[in-house]
Amino acid sequence: MHWIDWTIVVVYLAWIVWDGIRLSRRTEEIEGYFLANRSLPWWAVGLSVMATQMSAITLVSTTGQAFTDGMRFVQTYFGLPLAMIILSLTVVPFFNRARVYTAYEYLEQRFGPGTRALTSLCFLLQRGLSAGVVIAAPAVVLSVVLGWNLPLTILAIGIPTVFYTMKGGVQAVTWADVKQMFVIVGGLFGVLLVLMYDLSRDVSLPGALHLAGTAGKLNAIDFTFDLTQTYTFWSGMLGGLFLMLSYFGCDQSQVQRYLTAKSVDEGRQSLLMSAYFKIPLQAFILLIGVFVFVFFLFTRPPMLFDPATVSQVEGSARAADYQALDQQYTAAFEARRAAAADLAAAQDAGDAGRVAAAREAFTTRDRAMRDVRTEAIDLVKAVTGNDGYRDVNNIFPTFVTQYMPIGLIGVFIAAIFAAAMSSIAAELNALSTATVIDFYRRFFVPKATDAHYLLVSKFATAFWGAFACVVALFAVGLGTLIEVVNQFGSFFYGSILGVFVLALGVRQANGWGASIGLLSGMATVAVFTFHPSLSSISYLWHNVIGVVATTVIGTAVSIATGGPGGNASERVTPNATV
């Protein structure tokens, strides 16, 4: 990498850490450290909400998914706007008036300490693991790009993030998120502009879109109702709705963002920012991946985008097989390039008959090229013994580092760091808050000074940072990382949401019902995940299954154990403090 790119990355990292700490105010009190004294403007909170959700996985894996599978992933977010409206009407005012530090703190007011501890523990487990996966994605990519070994790369991401999160608390996290969103979106716009310029030498913009559409890459909406398909309109609208309700309504890493807002309205507006912009932003990112696909219609792509694995295969006994496939791939590429040029020319000429013939030829050539690549991936699996091998996460970084100009590469690398750090910082901050507020202060040391709790919080942040780095080392071989993160989440999300549905919506619910409902919900999702006859159901539906199972079983158990009298508090008391 050129020294200019290195300079951009180093200056960016130093600026984020220094400025995040500089902007933190009154962090010597726990309300300032954890909730910014509930003083932040809606636009900063809204950008922080979006930055937290947009991890480096979004940059690295989503663009790769668009390259291979098209835009269908965008459907995952179709339930998000409605989820934001529902949350604005329900939990935002509720949490704000309850003056809680964590979402789970409220559950004690409703169900007692057992339910609070159990739900918070589920959050710690799920979010602690996912923080590791969130570090792993950029670490894998950056280790290839920068030529560093994996543990060093993980530490390069983890240490600065832990440092400014420990030092500045939620304020440092939020103001860093604001800057990081601009770096990420700016970097993506820069890549798109250069990509469009490069493409214009071979094909017009409508021609590029026709080629992408013919190859099935613009499949943004699929109305098929099929529970086994992950990305459909219905799985996004229903499964995605419950996923987003749970993630933004019950996950401390997001709840803590809007608890820092100045007022209920500012908290609502911060969520509504995502309702307006998340789907367009996600479609924009996917479209970049689609244009990378079109770029590689006219420029020979690597057969596999993972040079380390290619070297491993080329050094094995199957090297000759790989070389033969590579030659086939080159021939298939040349045939596809000619077919693509022919199709683009036919479309420009407006000759319908010629377009139909060229379209069929292009589709055939594209399929042939994909078949060779599939054979190469099968060969890698055979040589390495890694049945889950995929190189999707390497596609976009390979494109950027090989075909983007000096300077933009540095911005892109900074954007990967930014996306990783913004998500991880929010998660570490939330993990620390839940550890201290829901466990340490609640069960072990209930009366101590703010200075004491702050010290413990900083240790907790460091602990969770170290935990995430260790998990990251194990998570790197788990296939498409964004799906891994969502699958982790779906195991818990729906069930935790079910507990909040019981708390807010079922008057008869009690602590027994909520706790047993939560465990039963997770057990039900486990059955749907691992049972051979049910495992084909897409993980997005697990959110719906978890909510329904938790709510139904929780209600039944509550009624059987005496209704609301079965726990310490039967009344919703939003102004109570724990």
Added chain:
Amino acid sequence: MAKLDPGAGRPPGDSDLSATYVRALVVQVVVLAALYWLSRHFS
């Protein structure tokens, strides 16, 4: 549903944002329509 909005009047900083919610839904419909057009027109 349990009572979500205790108190008869709205406290300061808690306004009726119904128009904003409707606008967010309208924007979503427009965005989905645009994505549908993109997927159909260029396929």
